[in-house]
Amino acid sequence: MKKVYIETLGCQMNKSDTEKMLGMLDYLGYEEVKELKNKDSADLLIINTCSIRQLSEDKAFSRTGLWGKWKKNRPNLKIAFCGCVAQQTGEAVFKRMPYIDLVMGTHNINEFPDLVKRIEAGEKVCAAGETLVDEKGFEIKRAKGVNAWITITEGCDNFCTYCVVPYTRGRERSRAPEVIIKEAKDILAQGFKEITLLGQNVDSYGKKGEYSDWNLARLLRELNALEGKFRIRFTTSYPTDITDELIDTVVKSGKICECFHIPMQSGSSDILKKMNRRYDKETYSKIVKKIRERVKDVTITSDFIAGFPGESEKQFQETLDVMKKLELDYSNTAAYSPREITIAAKWEELFLPEDIKSERLVRLNDQNKENCINSNKKYIGRELEVLVETFKNHKGKNILTGRTRNNKIVHIPHHENIVGEFVNVKIIGAKTWYLKGELNK
Numbered sequence: 169m170k171k172v173y174i175e176t177l178g179c180q181m182n183k184s185d186t187e188k189m190l191g192m193l194d195y196l197g198y199e200e201v202k203e204l205k206n207k208d209s210a211d212l213l214i215i216n217t218c219s220i221r222q223l224s225e226d227k228a229f230s231r232t233g234l235w236g237k238w239k240k241n242r243p244n245l246k247i248a249f250c251g252c253v254a255q256q257t258g259e260a261v262f263k264r265m266p267y268i269d270l271v272m273g274t275h276n277i278n279e280f281p282d283l284v285k286r287i288e289a290g291e292k293v294c295a296a297g298e299t300l301v302d303e304k305g306f307e308i309k310r311a312k313g314v315n316a317w318i319t320i321t322e323g324c325d326n327f328c329t330y331c332v333v334p335y336t337r338g339r340e341r342s343r344a345p346e347v348i349i350k351e352a353k354d355i356l357a358q359g360f361k362e363i364t365l366l367g368q369n370v371d372s373y374g375k376k377g378e379y380s381d382w383n384l385a386r387l388l389r390e391l392n393a394l395e396g397k398f399r400i401r402f403t404t405s406y407p408t409d410i411t412d413e414l415i416d417t418v419v420k421s422g423k424i425c426e427c428f429h430i431p432m433q434s435g436s437s438d439i440l441k442k443m444n445r446r447y448d449k450e451t452y453s454k455i456v457k458k459i460r461e462r463v464k465d466v467t468i469t470s471d472f473i474a475g476f477p478g479e480s481e482k483q484f485q486e487t488l489d490v491m492k493k494l495e496l497d498y499s500n501t502a503a504y505s506p507r508e509i510t511i512a513a514k515w516e517e518l519f520l521p522e523d524i525k526s527e528r529l530v531r532l533n534d535q536n537k538e539n540c541i542n543s544n545k546k547y548i549g550r551e552l553e554v555l556v557e558t559f560k561n562h563k564g565k566n567i568l569t570g571r572t573r574n575n576k577i578v579h580i581p582h583h584e585n586i587v588g589e590f591v592n593v594k595i596i597g598a599k600t601w602y603l604k605g606e607l608n609k
């Protein structure tokens with residue numbers, strides 16, 4: 169069999185695309201290798217790139233630079249540059265890296281097998297079109313594990329001023345409900361115990377286009393009705409697209425986990441306006457409070473940017489205050505990184521010096537840590553259901569790691585590999601990033 173190695177950078181959307189590519193490559197007779205030792209490890213090398221931050225983009229070019237050197241001694245080696253940076257850069261990738269065989273953007277993933285056949289035949293191909301190529305029904309080859317992802321919406325129409333996604337992933341569209349439900353049934357038949365519905369704005373499912381009689385709540389109810397014991401998660405939610413119906417569905421449907429990932433980005437209403445987010449501090453706070461009142465033991469996580477162009481110390485302080493006040497359970501944090509094409513990248517006169525951004529990021533992370541430990545401590549002494557995900561030996565001790573329904577990571581010492589099982593665990597300790605548990609016999 170031919171061998172393929174794929175390196176995936178960035179978010180879960182990219183991981184989901186990688187799974188799709190692996191499924192298609194299976195049809196073409198490729199086997200995945202997980203480790204890339206040298207130029208002979210694989211016949212096809214793929215990097216699935218992310219353009220959300222400069223660091224990630226730089227990493228993609230540096231990785232492929234090394235692969236280009238390998239190709240000098242192995243001319244038949246094929247290299248594919250895929251994902252968001254490919255979508256954005258297109259043909260220009262060849263100028264910078266002439267040894268690349270395939271440049272494939274996010275819109276062309278469904279014609280990936282044809283593109284691979286063309287590069288195998290010796291062609292150099294760029295497929296980074298503006299229009300999404302339709303799905304062709306290839307089976308997705310999912311990495312074996314406990315959780316499987318299903319993309320339900322693609323793209324975004326929100327045009328937040330700092331974000332490249334609308335340019336790299338295109339306009340928002342929802343996938344057909346019957347296709348999603350079939351994928352879920354297949355996933356469960358393969359033995360997966362958890363399904364995560366993915367989308368840049370997962371909660372705007374059905375809002376636009378041909379499936380307007382559907383929404384996320386209805387889709388979740390349909391999936392909840394499928395037979396068997398399993399969990400359902402969904403991410404990422406746009407704050408103002410969270411409806412009462414969605415919250416009620418989470419409360420009433422036993423398989424849907426009690427966690428919402430709702431990026432706030434800034435605690436300052438003025439900065440939110442500059443970011444083109446469609447809510448202010450008060451609106452966001454009300455949504456969080458409403459969810460907390462209605463969903464028992466809910467975990468609410470968020471994203472924040474430190475040092476957005478023009479952010480004053482007072483405005484940054486508002487972010488720290490709101491994080492604390494709303495007791496957000498965990499947040500992804502990043503210093504602002506200008507991305508070409510976006511509106512905010514043109515506001516150079518408002519850019520903050522790197523040292524200020526870094527210093528604010530440190531304070532943001534400190535607040536995040538405080539929130540996390542406080543959130544975790546609440547569970548000491550409780551008994552929680554955990555789905556076991558891994559079994560590893562750590563410093564001579566066998567440890568199971570799993571997640572609670574509300575997405576808390578739990579470490580449990582145990583001699584036996586019971587990955588994929590639901591177990592009851594007594595929480596006996598809390599660290600910043602995880603809980604310590606004991607298996608209840």
Ligand code: SF4
Pocket residue numbers: 324325326327328331332333334368369406
């Ligand atoms: S909602 Fe904003 S931040 Fe999220 S993907 Fe769309 S443009 Fe980017």
